[in-house]
Amino acid sequence: MMEAKNSLQGQKVGAPDKALAASLTDATVRFGTFTAIDGLNLDIEEGAFYTILGPSGCGKSTMLRLVSDLIPAAAGDVSIFGKTTEQARLAREFAFVFQDATLLPWRSALKNVELPLEIGAKRGVDVPLGSRSPRELLELVGLKGREDALPHELSGGMRQRVAIARALVCQPKLLLMDEPFGALDEMTRDHLNLQLLDIWRETGTTILFVTHSIAEAVFLGQKVIMMRAHPGRLREVVDIDLPEPRTIKQRDQQEFTAYCGYLRDLLETC
């Protein structure tokens, strides 16, 4: 499946096995004299679902902002599909989902999803059109019939689903998610986790998902990136070898809890 996608997108023909969605080499981020991320080396394989865990202050969110060209690297190098982060941003190679849905409150759900298509359209920017229309994306995230609702008429979970639909509208090859379900109740969170896995399988996009829940990290991720704090560094990348597709039931099984236990112990040493 992975190889089929590689040839489809023609990325990194030279790479024999797996193409890289993102690659960080000695990446360092400083805010003034404070070092938020120190010499991070990390390869993100294309098509995989990565979750990022770590104690607070480990630079999880900072790393997403580094990859998405929101903050510059003080040293080192970050490349996205072989391009610089700026080139990737201009080509809309990646999309970002924030902890807060960040919808424009005066726009309907549909109009919010259409926003990325409007930005740059009048300046002649070649905005990549996804294979799915904004309407179809709202249907994909289970909001068919609520297209005209304003954000304040939707629940927190629904707003976050609109934000996910908006992120998918330019068909990004890399989806960056910064604790997108952190503010939701557990039931909604479970539901959205399953929906996100469906979307991931269907679109084949690479996902980098920051969370502070160990269970969520294990449940969603094929790989868990564990980071350590002060300064932010990579601790370990843990492969989660659980049967696909993931189901809620798996959470009660011993394999799952074993991963959680391992990560919890790891977290304590970070």
Added chain:
Amino acid sequence: MAVAENITMPDLEAAERAEARRRKVVSTAVPLGTAAALILLWQLGVKLFGVPTYVAPAPSDVAVAFVEKFDILLMNFWPTLMESVAGFAVGNIVAILIAVAFVHSRHVTMAFFPIAVFINTIPILAIAPILVLIFGPGITAKVVIAALICFFPTLVNMVRGLQAISPQALELSRILSASKSEVFWKMRLPASLPFLFSALKISATTSVIGAIVGEWVGADLGLGALIIDATFNFNSPLLYATVFMSSGLSVLMFALVTLAEKLIVRW
């Protein structure tokens, strides 16, 4: 049991609706009744103590003046309305444009904000004669005074409104590689509208005050001129009727802005 519930449920709903309607009637009847009672008290007081009409007219005298002099009132109403609306438009448009410049450039803010504050600290009554001297006794001076009184609240609110988008929304615009003008038209400007309308509601009523103050200083026509005229002629019923007309104008302006807000700011 189930049958009994089916029968009582609609009754309960009907009772609830009746209760809601009753509460609504009460909430309008109480203030109206209070106002009517106060007017009645005023009428009785004036008549009972034999207060001369030029000191304080009875509500009935005011009502008579209102009906009999309605053509004069209306003749003086239109100029004030025009001055208020023109001043409202000019003052707010200038304030909005300057707010946009402030948000775009720190230097502009640094240079002009203290001046804007200084102008705001000058009492409008003190600056009105100066403006009449500059612009003459025509309509221009009144429009400028009305505009000046609208200017400051809108400037301050608009600057706040244009800065009211969240840091995450700005990050979103950066990830979408939005241009400065796209951020302005698609994010900052719509986000500022609730702030703008709070300011417009203030200036809807203050613009009328500005126009009337301008007419006090020098005018032959307008509600302000009529107020001065009626006072000097000890025509208290006409004075009171003019005051009610002025407040009616303010209420009209306020209602129009509120209606526009309801139609535009739906979130």
